[in-house]
Amino acid sequence: MHIVVCAKQILDPETPASAFRIEGDRVVPAPGIAPVLSQFDAIAAEAALRVKEARPVGDRITVLSLGESGAAAIKQVLAMGADEGVLLQDAAFEDGDSHGTALALAAAIRKLGDVDLVVCGRQAADWDQGQVGLLIAESLDWPIVTVAQSVEAISDADLRVRRVLDDGFETVEVGLPAVVTVSNELGAPRYPRLPQLMAAAKKSVAAWSAADLGLATGDVGAAGARLRLARLARPTHESQVEMLTGTAEEQAAALVARLRADGVL
Amino acid sequence: MNDRPTAAPRPPRVLGAWWGAAVGVSGLGLVSAFEASARGATREVFFNVEAPWSVYACLAALLGLLTYGLVRHAALWRLGRPAPEVWRDLPSRLRNALRLGLGQQRLGRDRYAGVMHACISSSIVVLTLVTIQVAIEADTPFHPLHGAYYLFFSFYGDLFGLVGLVGVSMAVWRRYFIEQPPRVRWDERIEDHLIIAGLGLVLLTGFLLESARIEVTELSQHPDWAPWSFVGYALARFVRVFAFEPHQLLAFHGAIWWVHLALAFSWLGLIVFTKLDHLLFAPVNAFLLRTDSPGRLALIDFENRPDDEAPFGVGHIQDFTWKQLFELDACVRCGRCTSVCPANIAGQPLSPMAIIQDLKSHLASTGPAIAEHRHEVGGIGRDAVNVQMVGGVIEDESLWACRTCGACMQECPVLIEHVPTIVDMRRFLVMDEARIPATAQAALENLESRGHPWRGTTLERTTWMQGLEDVPMFDGTQEYLYWVGCAGSLVERNLPVTRAVFRLLRESGASFGVLGQEETCSGDPARRLGNEYLYQALAQQLVATFAAKGVQRVITNCPHCFNTFKNEYPQFEGRFEVLHHTEFLERALRDGSLRAVHAVEEAVTYHDSCYLGRMNGQYEAPRAIIEMVPGANLVEMQRNLSRGLCCGAGGGNMWLEERGGQRVNHVRSAEAIATGASQVISNCPFCIQMFEDGTTAVQAAGAERMRPFDVAELLERSVFGAPVAE
Structure with a gap:
């Protein structure tokens, strides 16, 4: 089985809001704050590794990432245990939206040829749009199972996936090839073992351009974007304190009245 | 008392x-x-004795026996x-x-x-x-x-x-x-x-x-x-x-x-x-006892490894050095190590004595088979025995419970060095097996991607500067670099300490600057948690930064940064004079550049942090400062100086969940409270956090809570008269 993991390097979501600026339609982090692998994509890698480890030896995992900073994401997933990495790198990909990204990733998956399963995070932890996995499936015309809590190959051609619902779980089976997006309920991604980390640092990662993928520059990147950013703003948090007076009973009654008035109760 | x-x-x-x-x-x-x-x-010698030669017969037998014993032991040590x-x-x-x-x-x-x-x-x-x-x-x-x-x-x-x-x-x-x-x-x-x-x-x-x-x-x-x-x-x-x-x-x-x-x-x-x-x-x-600082852990040479298959840490008995194997045999089971071990005192699953004894019997039982395997098959013989050492003979949770506080080593009458042995096995868990408690893993991941061990901090490395005028950035022209550290800048409670040290440094007229956003972790938590690879990456990066900035002298907020800079950075040719802030402040008080004029009428007790005290022998400077604060009355705890008990956070336990028994910081807080003092004074941002939690949990209902403060906070009150405006 050949599994593809899609991984994205993002602005560190742990960065305190005070540590970045907004310039036009860009978020500029403070110096010294390095981008990180999107947590959901690390979980996607974990899901792929679990599928591989539960099966006879011979499966391969390829990690795909798009954009220059994706090289670090690929290294990290390789360190976790993936076999190969491909970086989709081209000036034409810059400033693309989910659609362009999915188009490029799907083209890469087609180019790889023998892919049985694509695993993505349920959403990237920066913009939280959750579109890319779905659009890859659409582009490949494969079935997709979203928000997985566990992924298990029941044969070479079938997958059993437990999905997270609002009020419980749902187990579905799907024929391969397919796309699966995973959620944090799957569990924490593994810590890389050092021998793998060192081997990953030495592995060469293929770089494919838009031309390699047979994509026209107008379809991807800023040129192919279907999403238009209207406004970007830093969230502001305001707090106002109002002291209630009177006896405990009066305070409680006043509190209830205020909470009702504000629609909290 | x-x-x-x-x-x-x-x-x-x-x-x-x-x-x-x-x-x-x-x-x-x-x-x-x-x-x-x-x-x-x-x-008359041998008076009334019929066969005096029998003494020599016995002596010969004894010598034969001793030789036999030594040869047998030596065969085991040589496996290392x-x-x-x-x-x-x-x-x-x-x-x-x-x-x-x-x-x-x-x-x-x-x-x-x-x-x-x-x-x-x-x-x-x-x-x-x-x-x-x-x-x-x-x-x-x-x-x-x-x-x-x-x-x-x-x-x-x-x-x-x-x-x-x-x-x-x-x-x-x-x-x-x-x-x-x-x-x-x-x-x-x-x-x-x-x-x-x-x-x-x-x-x-x-x-x-x-x-x-x-x-x-x-x-x-x-x-x-x-x-x-x-x-x-x-x-x-x-x-x-x-x-x-x-x-x-x-x-x-x-x-x-x-x-x-x-x-x-x-x-x-x-x-x-x-x-x-x-x-x-x-x-x-x-x-065989180390002659350098006990605060220094051994360096792993990742470039030139003895063999490519070698684990990075110690997961098999033959991956210890022969010195580490030898000291197993020196153990007399006296239990001094375990009786002073903070984890053991709190009822947690760690006994340094049991670790040494378990390794000793593991060596005795598996050593001969390993030796035979080496003789017949060659190689290191890691497959020679089917007994799991780390995770079997020695349980993971014992290794994680260690605070690396060094109390066991300080007490051992036969000079066994438990901490390096424990950390070597942690290295195996982390680097070779990647078997790490989730919270510690999160800390390591943070260190790697964010350069500090905390997840979800809302502070920046410059937050503490708010309200302070003209914080000088270090550019190589100043005499000292004031090293704030992650705890000093990213943990709310420690910001007042950082400000206090800063104000005191400025008041003393010292020529100093800070690095602000350019600070990254010294690597100490990674090293103590067993990720030597990450430690080296962080340390080498910082050594390069210091060299580029022309840093000659460093004053640290934190005894952990202090220990690592002082004792461990020379392993990367990072050599500079390192002072803990208490050392600098004591000097400044003695030479008159700081004057403790305002009385602080408090009974205080002093807690020795392990890495300033036991690991670096600095017991006096902080006490001298407290003594020079008018009105402050120092009451010692039962366990103090080289017998001081760890606050519980050492050895990466700041980021580990405590298992079994009490929490170490509760035990130590109770000891501090028992002095009757109103404040517990320390010198370490971690100790202070542990006491904030511990005193709240332990204090009897209704009693006024004992408050933990840094030596610098106490001195700040005495020099300036009031705490810095928030």
């Missing part, structure tokens, strides 16, 4: 004093022996990796072998045990010398045992026999009658009883033998010589009361000679089979 020490703590002198007294008494004996008219005084460092710095090593090994300096930390052990060991040494002189007298052309020296010889022989009996009695009293301290019973084995009983019997039969001889010979023939063997003489006088026939006494003497001989050699034979081997191994282990 201890009174405040007036001077820097010194190693205990109990044992030195003991030898002084012993030599003094012997000297008096020598002088009086020469004063006495003793012309011709001597005795090389330890080239033990041949460096020989003068310090010889000094350690003399002071800590033969001089038994560490034993004095438990006074009773120190006196007991000094009695027993000095008795064994002197009586062995006595026996050797008898052999020389009997079987060489030299005859030392004549005249005044014979009388003196008789005197000190008896003196040290008696001293030995005093020691044995103290041991018996402690082990069987008061059963204190409990540690003597933690891992008690039959051999422990044999050793005490055997030695007691050897000494007693020696005296019986002597008294029978004196009764039959000297008491009648040379009554003026006899009293020099004062114990034997007194016994002989007592025996005389019963008016035995000489032939009865001779028969008794002959019989007891054999018993004494058999007991003495059997007892010495225990060296091969029991913990009595510490008699040989402890002084050697003192020689």
Whole structure:
């Protein structure tokens, strides 16, 4: 089985809001704050590794990432245990939206040829749009199972996936090839073992351009974007304190009245 | 409650004093022996003994046995990796072998045990010398045992026999009658009883033998010589009361000679089979003791690895160095390490003694198979045995419970270094197996991607500067770099400490600057948690930053950064003068550049952080500052100075969940509260966080909460009069 993991390097979501600026339609982090692998994509890698480890030896995992900073994401997933990495790198990909990204990733998956399963995070932890996995499936015309809590190959051609619902779980089976997006309920991604980390640092990662993928520059990147950013703003948090007076009973009654008035109760 | 020490703590002198007294008494004996008219005084060696050669037969057997034992042990030690460092710095090593090994300096930390052990060991040494002189007298052309020296010889022989009996009695009293301290019973084995009983019997039969001889010979023939063997003489006088026939006494003497001989050699034979081997191994282990700082962990050379298959940490017994294997054999199961271990005190699953003993028996049981496998198949033989060491013989949770506080190493009388051994096994867990508790893994991931160990901090490295004017950035022109550290800048509670140090530095007129956003973690948490690879990446990056900035002198907020900069960065050629803020502030107070003018009327207690105190020996500077604050009254805790108890956060336990028992910071907070002081003063951002939590949890309801403060916060109040405006 050949599994593809899609991984994205993002602005560190742990960065305190005070540590970045907004310039036009860009978020500029403070110096010294390095981008990180999107947590959901690390979980996607974990899901792929679990599928591989539960099966006879011979499966391969390829990690795909798009954009220059994706090289670090690929290294990290390789360190976790993936076999190969491909970086989709081209000036034409810059400033693309989910659609362009999915188009490029799907083209890469087609180019790889023998892919049985694509695993993505349920959403990237920066913009939280959750579109890319779905659009890859659409582009490949494969079935997709979203928000997985566990992924298990029941044969070479079938997958059993437990999905997270609002009020419980749902187990579905799907024929391969397919796309699966995973959620944090799957569990924490593994810590890389050092021998793998060192081997990953030495592995060469293929770089494919838009031309390699047979994509026209107008379809991807800023040129192919279907999403238009209207406004970007830093969230502001305001707090106002109002002291209630009177006896405990009066305070409680006043509190209830205020909470009702504000629609909290 | 201890009174405040007036001077820097010194190693205990109990044992030195003991030898002084012993030599003094012997000297008096020598002088009086020469004063006495003793012309011709001597005795027949092997009096009434039919087969004196049997002594040599026993000796030969003993030597054979000892050789056999040593060869067997050495075969196990040789399984370990090389330890080239033990041949460096020989003068310090010889000094350690003399002071800590033969001089038994560490034993004095438990006074009773120190006196007991000094009695027993000095008795064994002197009586062995006595026996050797008898052999020389009997079987060489030299005859030392004549005249005044014979009388003196008789005197000190008896003196040290008696001293030995005093020691044995103290041991018996402690082990069987008061059963204190409990540690003597933690891992008690039959051999422990044999050793005490055997030695007691050897000494007693020696005296019986002597008294029978004196009764039959000297008491009648040379009554003026006899009293020099004062114990034997007194016994002989007592025996005389019963008016035995000489032939009865001779028969008794002959019989007891054999018993004494058999007991003495059997007892010495225990060296091969029991913990009595510490008699040989402890002084050697003192020689092998590291001569650099205990705060420094060994460097792994990732570039030049001995073999590519080698694990990075120690997961198999043969991946320890031979020095680490050797020290397993030096352990006498005394339990001192475990009795001072913070995790153990709190009831958590760690006993340093059990770790050493478990590794020792693992080595003994698997070593021969490994050696055979190496002989037949070659290689390291990691597959030779099917017993999992880390995760099996030694449980993961024991390794994680260690605070690396060094209390065990400080106490060990045979100089075992537990902490590096524990960290080596952690390295295996983290780097080779990636088997890490989730919270520690999160801390390591944060260190790697964010350069600090905290997840979800809302602060920045410059937040503490808000409200302070003109915080100078370090650019190489200033004398000192003030190193704030992650805890000092990213943890809310520690910001006032950072501001206090900053204000005091500025007030003192020091030339200094800070790095602000350019600070990254020193790497200490990664190293203590076992990720040496990550540590080296962080440390090398910082060494390069310091070199680029021209940093010569550093003042740190945190004793952990302090220890790493001072003791560990030289491993990467990062050499600069490193001061903990308390060291700088004490100096500034002494030279008058800071003046503590406002009174702070508080009873305070002081908590020694492990990495400023035990690991770096700095107990005095913080205490001196507290003393110079008018009004502050220092009340010491029971466990203080080199016996100080860890706050619980050390060794990466800031980021580990505590398992089993109490929380260490609750135990320590209770100890601080028991002093009755209103504040607990420390020098470490982690200690302060632990006390904030601990005092809240432990304090009796209704009582005013004891507040933890840094030394700098206390001094700030005294220098400026009020806390900095928030």
